[in-house]
Amino acid sequence: MSRVNPGAYRAASARTIQNEPGVRDSVGSATRTFDANRVRAFGQIDSERWRDWARDVKTHALTNLDRYLEEAEMRLLANGAHVHWAESADDALRVLADVVARHDIRSAVKGKSMLTEELGVNDHLEQLGVRVRETDLGEYIIQLLGEPPSHIVGPAIHKSLDDCRRLFHAHLGTAPDATPETLAAAARDALRQDFLAADLGISGGNFLAADTGTVALIENEGNIRLSTSLPRVHVAFVGIEKIVPRLEDLSGLLQLTARAATGQPIGNFVSLIQGPKTNEEVDGPEEVHVVLVDNGRTELLADDVAWEALRCVRCGACLNICPVYRQTGGHAYGWTYSGPIGAIIAPGMLGLAKALPLPHASSLCGACVDVCPVRIPIPDLLLHWREQAVEEGLTTTAETIGLKAFTALAERPDAFSAAGALLRWTPWSAAGRSLPILGGWLQERSAPHPSQKSFRRLWEEGIE
C-alpha cells in the first residue's frame, strides 16, 4: 500500500504552508486556471442538464452494480481479455506479480492512474525487480522526485517551471534555463526509449462500459495510448464503481469529465479498449488483463449516505475550487485522493478512525457541490462523517464537547449571541488556544481576531 497517513493532516498542512510557500503559489495559480477553464466550458453547454444526466447514469449504474459487473465480465471474456477480481490491494498486486512471472516481464510503462497509486503498484513492481516508468509528464516529474501526486488531474501542479528546470538539469542534462519545450522534448526522447523497450503497459480506467466490455481512458499526451498499444501485455486496474451501462453512455461522461477537469470539449486522446490484438490487426498487446478492484469500495457503497461519492469521475473540479485545498495542495491530506473528494471517500474506504481529521479539512463553504459534474453533495457527506465520528466517540474529548456545546448553543439563539459576545471580548491569543474546537488548529497557526460585532449584528446594521 502506498503512504496512508491522513491523521497527520493538521501538522502536515501547517508544515507545507510555513516551509514551502512556493507550493501555495503554484497550486493556487494552477487551480485557478483549471477552474476558469471549467467555468468557460460549462458556459458553452446546458451544464445543469448535463450534470443531472451524468448523476442519474452513475446512480443507475451503482444501484445496479451487481448486474453490470456481471455483464462487463462476460463481455470482456468474450473479447478475449482476462478478468481478475481484487478484494484488496494485496489481491491486485498478486495478479500483477503472476503476470510479471508468467511473461518474464523486465520493464513496464505506466499511464497516469490514481488507482495504481492507491494500490502501490510502483513500489511492488520495483520489489519484483521490474523497472517501471511513469510516462505522463507530470507523473514522470514526481517519480523523479520520489513524491506522490498532489492533484488527481495535475499530479505535479505544486512544482514551478524552475523546479522542473532544476530537476531535468540533474536527470536529463538539459540547460539550467531550458524552455518548457526543450524540457518536454528531453522527456519525450528519454521516455520513447522506455516505451519501445517495455514488455508491460499499465493503466487505470476512467469508465468501463458493460455492454461492450470497453475500458475507456482519457488523457492529453498520448502516453496512455502508447502504454496500452506498444507493450505485449496490458494490465488495466479498474475500480468496480467505474462501470456504466452502455458504450453510448460515454458520450456525455467523456465530454462532461473533460469540461469539468480542464475545460476541453474532450480529452485530446481517448482510448476505448475491448481486449487484445485480433488476427486482423498488425499491432497491439497480445494479452489484456482487466483487474476489477474493490479495496474498500463496497464498504463505501454500504454506507446509506456516503455511497453517492462513488459517482465521482475524478475530474478534480472540487479540488480546484476548494479554498482549503488551495492552501496546501494534496500532500498534506496523507492519501492518494486529496481535497473534498478525498475527505468524503477516505472514511468509507479506509475506515473513519484512520481517515480523521479529513472530514474536518473543509470550511463547508459549499463551492465544491456547485462544480461537481455528477452532483455529489460533498458538504452533506462531510457533515455526515463528522457526525458519525462524534457518535462513534472518535473525536477527541475536547472536540466532542465543543461540537455538543456548539449544537446546544446554536439551538438557543439567546445563548448563542451571549456566547458570541463573550468571545469577542476575550483576550484572543490566550483564549483562542484554549478553545475546545479551535485548540488543535491554533497550535500550528495564529488565529484571526474576532470581529468586534457579530455577523448578525453587522447584517442588521447593513453590510457595505
Add this chain to the structure above:
Amino acid sequence: MSGRDRIFARVRSALAGRDRTELPESFGEWRLKSPPVSPVEGFQALFESAGGEVVRVSDRAGAATWIARFSTDFPSVIFGEHVPAELKPDLPSVTPEVAALGLSMARGAVAETGSLLMDARDGRRAQLLAPTHVVVLDAAAVYASLREALISLKDDLPSAIGFHSGPSKSADIGQIMVRGVHGPGRVIALVIDESVIVQDHKEGIS
C-alpha cells in the same frame, strides 16, 4: 467462496433495501448552445481550436496531390494498413519507430468533440509514433454527436479505438502548454469532401 463471489456478496448486501434507479433518457438532446452549420464545419472548428490542422479537398485525386506535395518535406513515412495505393506518396516506407511522417485512414470523426476516430485495424503505431500525423477522413463519416458515433462503432469494434482530437500536449511543466509530448505534435485531418469545389481548385493549382 472466491474473491469474486465475496465482492458480489458485499455489493448485493450493500444494495439490499436501496432503490434501484432507472437509466435516464439518452444523452444528446441538448448539445452545444450554438450548434455548428454542418458536421464537417463543427469538426473543423473544434479540431483547429485544439491545435489540429484541417485541409479540405473534393476527391481522392485532390487528396493524393496534396499528400504528394506535403510529403516532400519528409524523409520517410509509415502507412496505415488501409491507405490505398493511389494516396501513397513516393517516399521510403520505414518502420513506425523511425518514420518522420505517419499517414492513416480515419474510421470517422465527431463534430461535437472535434475528434478523429482511429481504428486499431489501421495500425496503432502508424497513428502514434511519428512526430507528424496526416489522417485521411471521408466527410460523409463525420457524425454530428459522440453518441451517434458510439452507437455506430458498437456493431464493429476492434481491440481498440482511439479518439484523436488534436496534437499531443501537456501543461505539466509549470502550467505552460507544450505540444508533441508523446504522440504526434502536428496532426492534419485531410478531409475528402465532395461539396468542396473552390478550395480543391486552389489546392490543385497552387
